[in-house]
Amino acid sequence: MTTPLLLGVLAGAILSGTSLLYATLGETLVERSGLVNLGLEGLLLIGASVGFSVTAVTGSAWLGLAAAAMAGGLANLLFGWLVVTRKANQLASGLAMMFFGFGVSALVGAPHVGAVITGLPKWRPSWLAGLPWVQATTLFNYDLLTWLAIPVALLVWWCLFRTRWGLGVRAVGESPGAAFASGRDPATLQFQALAAGGVLAGLAGAHLSLSLTLTWAEYMTAGRGFIAIALVIFSKWNPMRAVAGALLFGGAEALQLQLQARGSLISPFLLDMTPYLLTLLVLLAWGGARRLAAPASLGRTFYGSD
Amino acid sequence: MSETRLAPALRTFLRYAGISAVALALFAVVLLAAGKDPLKAYADTFTSTLSSAYGLSELLVRMTPLLLTAVAVALPSRLGLINVGGEGQLYMGAWMATAGVLLFPAWPRWLLLPFAALLGFLGGALWAAIPGALRAARLVNETIATLLLNYVAPLIISYSIFGPWRAEGSSAYPQSPAFPDAALLPTFYDTRIHAGFLISLAALLAYWLLLERTRWGVDMRAIGGNAEAAQRLGIPVAAWIVIALAIGGGFAGLAGMGEVMGVHGRLRQSLSPGFGFTGFLISWLAGGRPLGILFMAFLLAIITSAGDTLQITQGLPYAVVNILLALILFLVLARQPQRGVSK
Numbered sequence: 001m002t003t004p005l006l007l008g009v010l011a012g013a014i015l016s017g018t019s020l021l022y023a024t025l026g027e028t029l030v031e032r033s034g035l036v037n038l039g040l041e042g043l044l045l046i047g048a049s050v051g052f053s054v055t056a057v058t059g060s061a062w063l064g065l066a067a068a069a070m071a072g073g074l075a076n077l078l079f080g081w082l083v084v085t086r087k088a089n090q091l092a093s094g095l096a097m098m099f100f101g102f103g104v105s106a107l108v109g110a111p112h113v114g115a116v117i118t119g120l121p122k123w124r125p126s127w128l129a130g131l132p133w134v135q136a137t138t139l140f141n142y143d144l145l146t147w148l149a150i151p152v153a154l155l156v157w158w159c160l161f162r163t164r165w166g167l168g169v170r171a172v173g174e175s176p177g178a179a180f181a182s183g184r185d186p187a188t189l190q191f192q193a194l195a196a197g198g199v200l201a202g203l204a205g206a207h208l209s210l211s212l213t214l215t216w217a218e219y220m221t222a223g224r225g226f227i228a229i230a231l232v233i234f235s236k237w238n239p240m241r242a243v244a245g246a247l248l249f250g251g252a253e254a255l256q257l258q259l260q261a262r263g264s265l266i267s268p269f270l271l272d273m274t275p276y277l278l279t280l281l282v283l284l285a286w287g288g289a290r291r292l293a294a295p296a297s298l299g300r301t302f303y304g305s306d
Numbered sequence: 307m308s309e310t311r312l313a314p315a316l317r318t319f320l321r322y323a324g325i326s327a328v329a330l331a332l333f334a335v336v337l338l339a340a341g342k343d344p345l346k347a348y349a350d351t352f353t354s355t356l357s358s359a360y361g362l363s364e365l366l367v368r369m370t371p372l373l374l375t376a377v378a379v380a381l382p383s384r385l386g387l388i389n390v391g392g393e394g395q396l397y398m399g400a401w402m403a404t405a406g407v408l409l410f411p412a413w414p415r416w417l418l419l420p421f422a423a424l425l426g427f428l429g430g431a432l433w434a435a436i437p438g439a440l441r442a443a444r445l446v447n448e449t450i451a452t453l454l455l456n457y458v459a460p461l462i463i464s465y466s467i468f469g470p471w472r473a474e475g476s477s478a479y480p481q482s483p484a485f486p487d488a489a490l491l492p493t494f495y496d497t498r499i500h501a502g503f504l505i506s507l508a509a510l511l512a513y514w515l516l517l518e519r520t521r522w523g524v525d526m527r528a529i530g531g532n533a534e535a536a537q538r539l540g541i542p543v544a545a546w547i548v549i550a551l552a553i554g555g556g557f558a559g560l561a562g563m564g565e566v567m568g569v570h571g572r573l574r575q576s577l578s579p580g581f582g583f584t585g586f587l588i589s590w591l592a593g594g595r596p597l598g599i600l601f602m603a604f605l606l607a608i609i610t611s612a613g614d615t616l617q618i619t620q621g622l623p624y625a626v627v628n629i630l631l632a633l634i635l636f637l638v639l640a641r642q643p644q645r646g647v648s649k
Contacts, residue, residue: 088639102580267465
């Protein structure tokens with residue numbers, strides 16, 4: 001009895017942790033360049049609605065995925081125009097992006113509410129399907145985004161910590177003045193980080209509508225964007241730690257779904273609270289450590305290159 | 307004093323009216339691209355709001371929660387605190403007020419109304435005191451905490467109306483039983499304007515008095531200016547952080563109380579189409595200035611009415627109006643870059 005439950009939770013954790021991971025990786029890239037985009041929730045909604053709508057119209061989930069990635073990137077460039085080009089307040093700009101995402105996703109998704117789509121194809125290598133217990137669960141039966149989740153986390157880590165570009169991005173996040181003095185252009189690096197981060201956020205949103213739920217509903221991301229922002233802090237701005245964080249939160253969500261499916265006595269509404277309360281708890285536990293790990297210039301506007 | 311306040315407030319109003327005009331033009335392009343008729347949408351919004359006594363009265367109904375949630379943001383913002391949790395605080399105010407009404411439905415009106423209103427205030431205040439305490443203890447940033455709690459409060463409402471408070475025969479859209487007449491806020495003439503509107507004006511006045519006429523206002527501004535210096539001057543900064551967020555949350559709670567006891571007459575899931583978020587926008591655009599809040603609440607009451615119009619006559623979801631709100635914010639943000647650290 002408990003083994004299927006555990007395997008079910010694990011399978012669900014990986015499935016619902018996928019979008020959280022992509023979102024966290026995207027925000028990590030952005031924050032490493034010294035910018036905070038509180039509007040991540042809006043980006044996820046845009047990714048989910050654009051991905052779903054394009055899939056509903058064209059019949060191809062791959063086109064939907066590509067469109068969602070592009071929409072996420074473009075939305076983050078808009079954020080960049082505000083906070084980098086116009087040097088606007090990052091927090092207010094992030095909230096503006098949140099409103100923008102609420103509205104745009106409602107508009108884009110409205111014609112396709114209730115549409116039936118074929119989501120991202122899933123496959124399970126036959127040698128994994130043969131393992132005991134696995135057959136009865138959704139374990140290892142994943143779409144491309146889930147299979148690529150950890151490789152992408154590795155890629156983001158490698159880009160940030162093993163390439164010249166990543167060094168530049170981190171330098172801008174720590175001290176844009178010093179980065180500028182050493183011949184780097186902070187604005188260009190920030191825009192590049194924003195574009196890449198936006199693409200990841202768009203994919204995160206698309207995974208929700210194209211693989212997890214196969215529907216579009218207004219506000220369907222249900223605060224995952226804010227949870228991902230908390231995960232960035234939890235993972236200390238490190239892409240590989242983000243994997244653990246995403247699994248933890250995906251696990252909380254999966255456990256709650258498994259309990260509901262098994263007819264738990266606890267009200268589903270109370271179970272639905274767990275991700276948010278867990279996020280608060282995690283922030284509480286990691287509250288002190290964050291100041292040391294955060295990029296030193298996070299949230300500050302850089303005026304030096306004028 | 308009041309004249310020197312009025313002039314900048316008026317100028318603020320005119321400036322934002324101009325910005326709104328540009329945003330409306332941009333939003334019209336968006337609507338055109340979606341195959342809708344923006345001119346008709348705007349004309350319909352105008353007729354449904356400003357062109358009749360009924361429309362104007364509905365604007366005041368809509369302004370009531372907006373004013374209260376704006377004050378909920380403005381008051382803590384004097385300390386440099388960012389309260390984005392008005393939505394959740396509104397829901398908890400509605401929840402606590404409902405609890406009071408359902409617990410003592412037989413109480414006479416003179417006792418039940420103030421009691422439930424007080425509970426409404428407390429509901430929002432306690433909900434906001436959580437992020438307040440976490441921030442005061444330097445554990446969790448209040449922005450992210452208030453945002454997260456927005457997602458928890460509606461679940462408490464859902465739990466209650468799907469469970470213990472579920473009215474008989476409300477299977478499709480569960481809701482609480484209808485409140486007794488003694489628990490309904492008095493309305494004015496034949497409109498839906500309820501006593502909550504007077505409460506919201508009183509809240510705005512109280513905010514202005516607190517800010518301009520009391521020692522507390524001076525203390526709050528000192529903390530907002532430089533918390534460390536204020537601490538050294540002997541101002542209890544941590545206590546102030548909790549109190550300011552709690553009082554702010556209390557006002558948002560009163561907004562929720564007004565919605566259940568003044569508008570719906572029962573507790574429902576769909577209490578607020580984002581009043582809390584719009585209230586944040588109002589306070590931010592008005593720079594926390596009381597008269598500015600009054601003007602911006604009026605302006606945004608009209609603009610969010612456009613959301614209803616879009617829904618009714620253009621077949622678009624209400625949430626589309628958020629694009630218009632975002633455009634206004636984008637224009638304001640792009641127009642006046644702010645110097646210094648943005649935290």
